[in-house]
Amino acid sequence: MSAWLLGLPLAGAAWFSWRYAWWRPAVDYRFPRLLMYHMISEPKPGARFNGLRVAPAMFERQLRWLRDEGWTGFTVSELFEQGGALPEKSFAITFDDGYADNLTAALPLLERYDCRATLYLVVDRFDRDWSVARKAHHDEGELMREAKLSDAQLRELLASGRIELGSHGLTHPNMLTLDEAAATRELSGSKQLLEERFGVPVKSFAYPFGLYRAEQVRLVADAGYSSAVTTTEGIDDPRRCDPLQLRRIKVSGRDNMLAFRMRMRAGRRGWLR
Numbered sequence: 499m500s501a502w503l504l505g506l507p508l509a510g511a512a513w514f515s516w517r518y519a520w521w522r523p524a525v526d527y528r529f530p531r532l533l534m535y536h537m538i539s540e541p542k543p544g545a546r547f548n549g550l551r552v553a554p555a556m557f558e559r560q561l562r563w564l565r566d567e568g569w570t571g572f573t574v575s576e577l578f579e580q581g582g583a584l585p586e587k588s589f590a591i592t593f594d595d596g597y598a599d600n601l602t603a604a605l606p607l608l609e610r611y612d613c614r615a616t617l618y619l620v621v622d623r624f625d626r627d628w629s630v631a632r633k634a635h636h637d638e639g640e641l642m643r644e645a646k647l648s649d650a651q652l653r654e655l656l657a658s659g660r661i662e663l664g665s666h667g668l669t670h671p672n673m674l675t676l677d678e679a680a681a682t683r684e685l686s687g688s689k690q691l692l693e694e695r696f697g698v699p700v701k702s703f704a705y706p707f708g709l710y711r712a713e714q715v716r717l718v719a720d721a722g723y724s725s726a727v728t729t730t731e732g733i734d735d736p737r738r739c740d741p742l743q744l745r746r747i748k749v750s751g752r753d754n755m756l757a758f759r760m761r762m763r764a765g766r767r768g769w770l771r
Contacts, residue, residue, distance in 0.1 A: 522764045525733040530577050530588040531569075531762055532727060532734075534746040536595055537644065538603040541751055547629075547640055551751040554603045560749070560758055561611040564589065573662035574616040575701045578725050578741055589762075591615040592727060592746065594666060594704055596623050598645035601655050608660050617655065618666040618704035618727070619647070621688050628670035632707045649695065656698060664702035665689050665723075673710045681714050685721035701725065715742050733765040 536550035538557050545551075552560075564571070569587040572580070577590050591608075593600050596619040608615060620628070627642040647655070655661045665688040667673075673681055685703065692700045701724045708729025718726050725741045732745035739745075747761045760766075 522760075524763045525765055526735070527586045528584070529733050529735050530572070530584060530590065531765075532574065532577075532744060532746040533589060533591050534727075534729065534748050535591060535593050535604075537597045537599055537751075538607075539597075539599045545640060546636065546638065549750045549752050552749060553751065554607065556751075556753075556755075557604065558607050558610075559755055561607055561613060563755065563759070564613075564762075565611050571613040571615075573614050574664065574725055574727065574744075575662055576614070578736065582737070584736065592664075592704070593617045595641075595670070596620055596647045596652070596666070598647050598651060601647060601651045605655060605658060605660065609658065614660045614662070616662040616664050616702060617652075618664040618702070619652065619692065620666045620670045620706075621668045621691050623647075623670070626669065628706070631670070631672040631675075632709070652696065656696060662702070663692060663696060663698050663700055664704060665692055665700050666704045667706050670706045672707060673705060673714055676714075678713075678717065681717050682721065685717055685723070689721055689723070702727065705729070715740070718742050731766045 535552060537552065538554055539551045540553050541548040541551050567587070569589050570585050572588060572590050574590045574592060577584065577588060591613060593604065593615060596617065600617060604615070623646045625642060627637065627639050629636040629641050656663060667684040668688045669684065671684055673684070676684065689700045703718055703723045703726040705726060705728055719742060723742070725744060727744045727746055729748070730745045731748055733747065734745050745765070747765055749758065749761065
């Protein structure tokens, strides 16, 4: 019994080390952090996609921590237009898909903490269950039922002066399944429609699901984008990275503040993710 009791602290320490990888060295703070969010909303009991839902109170804690720790916010395009003039501790917030809570819950907090963000919008976002394009058994319609930004709401976001509009494709496709012509329609068609509809330049693209083939990176450039973000976790050196394959820091609704700080420090929370 005594040996078992003595082993408990060791097991706890091992779990803590695995979960948070506190020993991993910090990535150079001259390298900007790109934060990936989806929804700013309360988790739903038993829901599959609660990792995509960051509670408003937690989002506020994160923004307050960023402010108090001396981080400076930009949009994605601003980060890469700054070149070598970026201050240490620079970051960009990104929102994928286009959920209504990006206006109702996120924008007031962005304004309170003087932050900006890049929103990657799906053009055809209403009554679509795009999660099945990645995994066919994700057919519960959970994301389809989430309220999406109307065009009027999107204009309100843009009028705030805090949001850069980026593209997430026409239909949020799985690009691994698309031939060159279909991929080009998703890339060029979404950019053109968003620019015409909202009267702003669309310079950045987010790969839906983070899935794409190497040859499709050229199509992103051909469509006129200057940057594109993936779902690959990590932090890039802006002097050496490919601006069309940028890594991001996943912010999960299941994380606590320690996990968030570890992600900001090294690009991921723990040993494996």
